[in-house]
Amino acid sequence: MRVALFITCLNDLLFPGTGRATVTLLRRLGCDVAFPRAQTCCGQMHLNTGYRRQGERLARRFAGVFTGYDAVVVPSGSCAATIRARHPLAAPAEGSGGAAEAMPGVYELSEFLVDVLGVTDVGAFFPHRVTYHPTCHSLRGLRLGDRPIHLLERVGGLELVPLPGAEECCGFGGTFALKNPAISTAMCADKVRNVAATGAEVLCAADNSCLTHIGGVLGRLRTGVRTLHLAEILAATEGAG
Amino acid sequence: MTATFLGMPAFPANAARAVHDAQLRANLRKATRTIRDRRAAAVAELPGWERLRAAGRQIKDHTLRNLDRYLLRMEEAVVRAGGHVHWAADAAEANRIVAGLVEATGENSAVKVKSMATQEIGLNEALAARGITVHETDLAELIVQLGGDLPSHILVPAIHRNRSEIREIFRTRMGARGRPAPEGLTDEPAALAEAARLHLRERFLAAKVAISGANFMIAETGTLVVLESEGNGRMCLTLPRTLISVVGIEKLLPTWRDLAVFLQLLPRSSTGERMNPYTSTWTGAAEGQEFHLVLLDNGRTAVLADEVGRQALRCIRCSACLNVCPVYERAGGHAYGSVYPGPIGAILTPQLHGMASELEASLPYASTLCGACFDVCPVAIDIPEVLVHLRGMAPHPRAERLAMRAAGWVLDRPERLGRAERLGLRLRRFVPRRLPGPLSAWTDTRDLPELPAESFRDWWERTGGGSGRPPERARRVGRRLPVRRSRAHAGDRERQERGERGGGGR
Incomplete structure (x- = not known):
C-alpha cells in the first residue's frame, strides 16, 4: 500500500521524532511510505482563527499535493479533523464528482492502523505506566472512540491507567491559548491534576498540539510526567530484544 | 437596551478576573457538574435520543424556512382567540409597546415570569425609566434582582451564588421590596424557598399586570407555551387581568404534534428531568382577561439571512451547552457580558448585536472549539462551526x-x-x-x-526517509516525488530497480 505521510507543520518543526516514529511504524506494518515534499500545512490555524482565505489556499495546496496516493496518514487528530470537516475536496459532497474522487482517504494514524490495516497489535514494547488523553478533535471531531486505547492495550509491557475527566478539553484550542491564557491555563491545571492523580510516567495523545500545551504545564510544575505522541509509543521496541 | 452589558471589557479580561474568584469557581463547578450529570443520565436512558434530536432540528429548520407564513398564521389565530398582536422590529420598539400597554391599564407595577426575550431587550430597565416597577417571580431571577446583580446563566440566572450568599441577599434586601425575610433565616434550601414563597405570594395576589415570554408558540392554534418548575409562572399567567407576552419570532412551531418532540427534548436537556413540572399553555385571552402578544425581531431576521449563522435560531434556551462548556465553567456567565452567556451566547450575541464593541468581537474566540456543546445540543446547533464562521467576520x-x-x-x-x-x-x-x-x-x-536539531523535512532529505540513501540522491528523488499516481508508480519502479528497500515492509 502506497501511503503518503502528511507530517503537519507543527510536527515537522517541533516534533520530528513523531514523524520518524510514524514512518518506522508504518514500514514495520508493510506500508510503502512517501513524504511528498510539496506539503506544508492543512490550514487549521488560519481557518480556526478566522482567516478563511489563507486557510482555504492551504487547503487547495493540500489537495494538489496528496492527490493520487492510496491513503494519506496524519499523526494529528486536529489536522485530520480539519481536513475531513473543512477541506472542500476531502469531504466528497453528494453528487459531486471530479476532484473529490481523486482525493485519497485521509486518516488519523490510529484510524489508519485499526480501520485500514486492521491491526491493533503493532508489535511494540514500551514498559511504562501510561495514561491517555483522547483530545477533543480525535474524540468529537473524528470520533476515534477506543481505537487508540485498543492499540495501547496491546503494547508489550505497557500499563495503561485511565485518565479521570479524560473527555474534557485541556484548554489548548490553538490561538485560544494565547487569546484567553487565564482560562486556558485554568483548564490545563485541572487536566494536569488528573494526569498526576494517575501516577503515570507518560501522558500519551494522538495530537502533539494538545501535548505541547499540557506538557508545557507539566514541565513548569516539575511533575516529571513525560508527554509522548501515540506514534512514538507504538513504534517503540525498547528492550524487546 | 442592548444585548450586552454596557461598558464591559472584552471576554479575556472578564474571564481572567473570574478565574481568580475561588468562591465563584467552586459555585460554578459544583452547579454545572451536577446539572451536567443529571442531563447525561436523563438523555442516556431514552432510546432514540439522536432521532428525537434530528426531529427537533428538522422541525425548527422547516419553521424558520417558512417563518413568514407561520407568523401570519400565528397572528391570525391569536386575534381570532381574542388576543392582540404587536410587531416589534427592535428592542426600543418592543419596550415602547409594553410600556404603553402597562400604562393603559393605569397600573405602575407588574409581575414577571422568567423570560430571556425581555432580558435581551432590557425591559425591566426601560419600564423603570417610565415609572413602572417589575417584580421578578422566578426564584433565581428574584435573587438576581434583589442582589442588584446580573444574570449569569440562561436557566439558573443566579448560578454564581451559593446558598449562604443567597441568605445574605434575602436577609438584607427583601424588606426594601416587600415582605422581609423571616427572622433567623438559615441557608437551608427549604428555608430559602419558603422565604421567597412568602415574599412572592403577596405580589401574585396584588398583581394586575403580568409580563411573560414563551418557550414555544404553536401557529396552528395561536397557543403560547411556558415551561417552568416553580409554579410562579402559572400564578403570573392566570391571576392578573392583563397578560403581555414578549416572544422572539423564532419560537414558533407549526403544530401541537411538533410540540411533543420539544416537550421531550427540553426538560431532559435543561434540568435533566424526564418531564417538565409546570407546563402552561394558553390561547388568546381567557375570560375577563386581556392578552397581548409582542412578536420580537431584534436582529433575528438578519441572523436568518446568514446561511451558516441561522442555525443559532434553532436554540430552545435549554442551557445544556453552558453546563457542559469547560470555558463557561471557569469564566462564569458574567464574562460573556450578555444575557446569553456560554457557547450559545458566544454565537447569539455577536449575531443579534453585531461585533462593533471589543466585548462582542471577543466572544467568537471565547471557545477552544472542543465541540462538547454541539454534542449536547438538543437541536444540533453546530456551535463550533458558527464560532469559526463569526471569527471570519470579526475584526x-x-x-x-x-x-x-x-x-x-x-x-x-x-x-x-x-x-x-x-x-x-x-x-x-x-x-x-x-x-x-x-x-x-x-x-x-x-x-x-x-x-x-533538525526538522522532519530535513531529516527525510538527509537520510532519504531513513532508508540510508546518500543525501544527494535522496534529495533528487525527493524533489521528484509524485503528485500524480502515474508518477508515483514510476517512483516505485525506479526504487525497485535500484534494489532499495525503500518504503517496503519486512
Whole structure:
C-alpha cells in the first residue's frame, strides 16, 4: 500500500521524532511510505482563527499535493479533523464528482492502523505506566472512540491507567491559548491534576498540539510526567530484544 | 437596551478576573457538574435520543424556512382567540409597546415570569425609566434582582451564588421590596424557598399586570407555551387581568404534534428531568382577561439571512451547552457580558448585536472549539462551526493580521517553510525561556518544548526517509516525488530497480 505521510507543520518543526516514529511504524506494518515534499500545512490555524482565505489556499495546496496516493496518514487528530470537516475536496459532497474522487482517504494514524490495516497489535514494547488523553478533535471531531486505547492495550509491557475527566478539553484550542491564557491555563491545571492523580510516567495523545500545551504545564510544575505522541509509543521496541 | 452589558471589557479580561474568584469557581463547578450529570443520565436512558434530536432540528429548520407564513398564521389565530398582536422590529420598539400597554391599564407595577426575550431587550430597565416597577417571580431571577446583580446563566440566572450568599441577599434586601425575610433565616434550601414563597405570594395576589415570554408558540392554534418548575409562572399567567407576552419570532412551531418532540427534548436537556413540572399553555385571552402578544425581531431576521449563522435560531434556551462548556465553567456567565452567556451566547450575541464593541468581537474566540456543546445540543446547533464562521467576520488585531499573513506566506511554499524552519532551529539556543510580547501569554504559565536539531523535512532529505540513501540522491528523488499516481508508480519502479528497500515492509 502506497501511503503518503502528511507530517503537519507543527510536527515537522517541533516534533520530528513523531514523524520518524510514524514512518518506522508504518514500514514495520508493510506500508510503502512517501513524504511528498510539496506539503506544508492543512490550514487549521488560519481557518480556526478566522482567516478563511489563507486557510482555504492551504487547503487547495493540500489537495494538489496528496492527490493520487492510496491513503494519506496524519499523526494529528486536529489536522485530520480539519481536513475531513473543512477541506472542500476531502469531504466528497453528494453528487459531486471530479476532484473529490481523486482525493485519497485521509486518516488519523490510529484510524489508519485499526480501520485500514486492521491491526491493533503493532508489535511494540514500551514498559511504562501510561495514561491517555483522547483530545477533543480525535474524540468529537473524528470520533476515534477506543481505537487508540485498543492499540495501547496491546503494547508489550505497557500499563495503561485511565485518565479521570479524560473527555474534557485541556484548554489548548490553538490561538485560544494565547487569546484567553487565564482560562486556558485554568483548564490545563485541572487536566494536569488528573494526569498526576494517575501516577503515570507518560501522558500519551494522538495530537502533539494538545501535548505541547499540557506538557508545557507539566514541565513548569516539575511533575516529571513525560508527554509522548501515540506514534512514538507504538513504534517503540525498547528492550524487546 | 442592548444585548450586552454596557461598558464591559472584552471576554479575556472578564474571564481572567473570574478565574481568580475561588468562591465563584467552586459555585460554578459544583452547579454545572451536577446539572451536567443529571442531563447525561436523563438523555442516556431514552432510546432514540439522536432521532428525537434530528426531529427537533428538522422541525425548527422547516419553521424558520417558512417563518413568514407561520407568523401570519400565528397572528391570525391569536386575534381570532381574542388576543392582540404587536410587531416589534427592535428592542426600543418592543419596550415602547409594553410600556404603553402597562400604562393603559393605569397600573405602575407588574409581575414577571422568567423570560430571556425581555432580558435581551432590557425591559425591566426601560419600564423603570417610565415609572413602572417589575417584580421578578422566578426564584433565581428574584435573587438576581434583589442582589442588584446580573444574570449569569440562561436557566439558573443566579448560578454564581451559593446558598449562604443567597441568605445574605434575602436577609438584607427583601424588606426594601416587600415582605422581609423571616427572622433567623438559615441557608437551608427549604428555608430559602419558603422565604421567597412568602415574599412572592403577596405580589401574585396584588398583581394586575403580568409580563411573560414563551418557550414555544404553536401557529396552528395561536397557543403560547411556558415551561417552568416553580409554579410562579402559572400564578403570573392566570391571576392578573392583563397578560403581555414578549416572544422572539423564532419560537414558533407549526403544530401541537411538533410540540411533543420539544416537550421531550427540553426538560431532559435543561434540568435533566424526564418531564417538565409546570407546563402552561394558553390561547388568546381567557375570560375577563386581556392578552397581548409582542412578536420580537431584534436582529433575528438578519441572523436568518446568514446561511451558516441561522442555525443559532434553532436554540430552545435549554442551557445544556453552558453546563457542559469547560470555558463557561471557569469564566462564569458574567464574562460573556450578555444575557446569553456560554457557547450559545458566544454565537447569539455577536449575531443579534453585531461585533462593533471589543466585548462582542471577543466572544467568537471565547471557545477552544472542543465541540462538547454541539454534542449536547438538543437541536444540533453546530456551535463550533458558527464560532469559526463569526471569527471570519470579526475584526482582527493588527499584529495578529500581520503574523497570520506572514505565516500564510511561509506556508504557501515548501521551500519557504524549509528555510524558515532551518533558520528557526539554528537559532534555537537563543530562544528565551520567557517569550516577549503577545507570546508571553504562552510562556507565563507553560514551558516551551525542547526544539529539535533538525526538522522532519530535513531529516527525510538527509537520510532519504531513513532508508540510508546518500543525501544527494535522496534529495533528487525527493524533489521528484509524485503528485500524480502515474508518477508515483514510476517512483516505485525506479526504487525497485535500484534494489532499495525503500518504503517496503519486512
